[in-house]
Amino acid sequence: MIKKTFSNYLLLSVTAFLSFAIMFGYLIYTDSESYNKYKDLFADNPNVIFSYNGAESKNELRAVTKQLDKLSDTHYYYMRQCVAQTSFGKECEVNFLPGYVWGLYLTSNDSEVVTSRAARAMIKGKYEVSIGVNEALVSQRVYNSLKPDKNGKKQLKLIFTNDEGKRILKKYDVAAAYSGPNEYDDLETNSSIDSVYLNIGSVDEDECSILNLDLVIYTEQKDFVIQQLKKSNVTCEEVYTEQNQAVRDIKNGIMNKYLIAAVLFILLGINLYSSFTNALKDRKFEIGVKRAIGAKKSSIMLQFVIEGFTVMLANTLLSVWTVLSLMNVYKFVKEIVFNEKYIVTINTESLILFVVFTFFLILIFSLLFAYKSTKVEIVKYLKEEL
Amino acid sequence: MVKDINIELSGIKKSYDKPVLKDICLSVTNYSYVTIVGKSGSGKSTLMNILGLIEGFDGGVYRFNNTVIKKGKDYSKLRYENIGFIFQSYNLIPTLTCRENIMLPLVYSSKQSGSFDEIIESLDIADLLDKKVTVLSGGEKQRVAIARALLLNPSLIIADEPTGNLDPTNTRTVLNLLEKENKKGRAVIMITHDDTIAREAGKVYRLENGVLHENY
Numbered sequence: 287m288i289k290k291t292f293s294n295y296l297l298l299s300v301t302a303f304l305s306f307a308i309m310f311g312y313l314i315y316t317d318s319e320s321y322n323k324y325k326d327l328f329a330d331n332p333n334v335i336f337s338y339n340g341a342e343s344k345n346e347l348r349a350v351t352k353q354l355d356k357l358s359d360t361h362y363y364y365m366r367q368c369v370a371q372t373s374f375g376k377e378c379e380v381n382f383l384p385g386y387v388w389g390l391y392l393t394s395n396d397s398e399v400v401t402s403r404a405a406r407a408m409i410k411g412k413y414e415v416s417i418g419v420n421e422a423l424v425s426q427r428v429y430n431s432l433k434p435d436k437n438g439k440k441q442l443k444l445i446f447t448n449d450e451g452k453r454i455l456k457k458y459d460v461a462a463a464y465s466g467p468n469e470y471d472d473l474e475t476n477s478s479i480d481s482v483y484l485n486i487g488s489v490d491e492d493e494c495s496i497l498n499l500d501l502v503i504y505t506e507q508k509d510f511v512i513q514q515l516k517k518s519n520v521t522c523e524e525v526y527t528e529q530n531q532a533v534r535d536i537k538n539g540i541m542n543k544y545l546i547a548a549v550l551f552i553l554l555g556i557n558l559y560s561s562f563t564n565a566l567k568d569r570k571f572e573i574g575v576k577r578a579i580g581a582k583k584s585s586i587m588l589q590f591v592i593e594g595f596t597v598m599l600a601n602t603l604l605s606v607w608t609v610l611s612l613m614n615v616y617k618f619v620k621e622i623v624f625n626e627k628y629i630v631t632i633n634t635e636s637l638i639l640f641v642v643f644t645f646f647l648i649l650i651f652s653l654l655f656a657y658k659s660t661k662v663e664i665v666k667y668l669k670e671e672l
Numbered sequence: 673m674v675k676d677i678n679i680e681l682s683g684i685k686k687s688y689d690k691p692v693l694k695d696i697c698l699s700v701t702n703y704s705y706v707t708i709v710g711k712s713g714s715g716k717s718t719l720m721n722i723l724g725l726i727e728g729f730d731g732g733v734y735r736f737n738n739t740v741i742k743k744g745k746d747y748s749k750l751r752y753e754n755i756g757f758i759f760q761s762y763n764l765i766p767t768l769t770c771r772e773n774i775m776l777p778l779v780y781s782s783k784q785s786g787s788f789d790e791i792i793e794s795l796d797i798a799d800l801l802d803k804k805v806t807v808l809s810g811g812e813k814q815r816v817a818i819a820r821a822l823l824l825n826p827s828l829i830i831a832d833e834p835t836g837n838l839d840p841t842n843t844r845t846v847l848n849l850l851e852k853e854n855k856k857g858r859a860v861i862m863i864t865h866d867d868t869i870a871r872e873a874g875k876v877y878r879l880e881n882g883v884l885h886e887n888y
């Protein structure tokens with residue numbers, strides 16, 4: 287019986303299949319593309335605030351950092367550039383950081399020796415510590431301020447900005463923590479200075495330059511801190527302007543989706559309508575006979591609603607399956623051929639849109655179909671076959 | 673028990689491009705056995721379709737068991753409760769087997785079926801039941817169509833040339849069956865070309881120029 291029904295509905299099935307595949311394919315493709323485009327961005331800590339001109343007005347900055355010092359769940363670091371010599375003569379960037387702060391000290395790629403006089407003094411009795419790539423040497427105070435992750439591991443997170451202004455979050459395992467005072471007090475503040483030492487290999491120079499960052503604040507109280515910064519006339523950028531922009535992009539994407547869904551709805555609607563009419567043509571005689579022997583309009587309608595629903599639903603599932611398979615092929619190509627990590631995903635909104643879309647198409651057309659099937663005088667359907 | 677049946681037509685008109693039925697008057701009740709003869713194209717099938725409530729008419733009054741039939745309304749209940757229609761062109765659904773075709777009315781009616789086995793036996797179609805309708809001969813199709821029409825114990829049997837494709841033996845069988853059903857109280861309206869068959873009926877009409885004439 288199902289087989290019979292399907293042969294009757296072949297044209298309709300093809301149309302429905304293509305319609306739903308186009309719709310679902312469009313949704314899942316755009317969702318996956320935007321997800322993969324933005325996934326790094328959203329992996330970043332959203333509770334970060336940048337201030338670009340902190341150094342220009344020290345008093346204001348001091349006022350701000352005083353405020354920040356009072357917040358237990360807020361850390362900040364101040365970055366200033368200078369050029370220093372490493373032990374093997376290569377120039378590298380050194381950052382001294384005031385306040386509660388984390389200094390950045392880039393050690394040589396292979397050097398296992400921290401060459402800074404200050405650091406040497408601070409590593410209690412032990413003057414050498416090995417810092418691997420993606421490891422950091424931090425002060426006890428910084429270490430204490432780091433939040434352990436789920437596994438109880440403390441990681442230092444730093445943000446770099448490359449030449450294009452794109453921010454990159456880098457994570458460093460703590461190689462060791464040192465204690466003791468820091469000699470540097472470059473900003474002439476009363477605060478002592480904590481320095482963080484990194485292996486120079488941890489920083490890809492193409493990817494990261496740290497030239498244009500002044501004050502970087504991690505905080506759980508983003509709104510409050512922004513308010514404080516504004517009050518002190520320190521211009522700041524709420525972290526993820528990029529994140530916000532991305533959110534806006536995605537929202538625009540959703541508008542486009544609705545638009546395209548509407549257009550597809552109309553196009554596919556017309557298509558489905560003619561396919562339904564075609565399918566009906568083949569069934570007129572059957573309808574005529576059934577009604578002639580006493581079938582109620584409603585039972586004929588029910589039959590066609592059920593058939594229409596089954597056919598459309600089967601095609602929906604088939605199209606979803608096909609699209610998913612195609613997307614996995616696409617993912618495979620991306621990952622194997624282009625060596626890019628790719629995740630196939632669909633947003634809840636898109637999913638709802640698709641479900642509503644298919645549901646309405648199915649409902650409207652099977653009802654319309656069923657209704658049309660009972661409109662005509664029975665004898666006309668019977669004579670149709672002759 | 674056969675249900676009461678009482679139908680009355682007066683002044684029924686029907687035109688397509690030309691007028692086909694001009695002034696049809698006919699009344700049928702339980703135990704009526706009416707035969708209609710007429711030239712090909714005289715409108716016999718048209719009249720049957722109107723009687724069987726599957727075609728509308730342009731004028732006149734059609735009363736079916738006290739229901740006045742109006743155009744465009746759905747009389748499916750009257751159809752499956754009262755009418756067994758044997759079509760001139762069989763109207764069997766080609767995708768179904770004979771059994772499915774015969775049983776089809778049961779799908780749309782809560783009514784208990786008549787004695788299926790008895791009907792099958794008297795029409796000698798037991799061997800055909802599981803065949804596809806499309807492979808049957810004309811006479812076999814006709815008998816399957818008759819079985820379907822009789823399944824729900826209709827009080828009115830409308831038979832549009834039920835013996836048109838049958839050999840003398842099967843013609844006899846079908847006529848005997850209709851006669852037997854008529855004796856139980858069912859009304860029978862039958863169309864035929866065959867004068868000898870017509871003579872067996874209680875009442876014979878000739879359809880000519882859109883009017884029924886009492887004949888013989």
Ligand SMILES: Nc1ncnc2c1ncn2[C@@H]1O[C@H](COP(=O)(O)OP(=O)(O)OP(=O)(O)O)[C@@H](O)[C@H]1O
Nearest residue numbers: 669688689692711712713714715716717718719760
């Ligand atoms: N749907 C229609 N549209 C136009 N003309 C029609 C239609 N149906 C029937 N006719 C015409 O009405 C006339 C009566 O047709 P009908 O089928 O009732 O004849 P009949 O008496 O049953 O003939 P036969 O003995 O050959 O079966 C014919 O001339 C036919 O061509």
Ligand SMILES: [Mg+2]
Nearest residue numbers: 716717718760
């Ligand atoms: Mg005819």
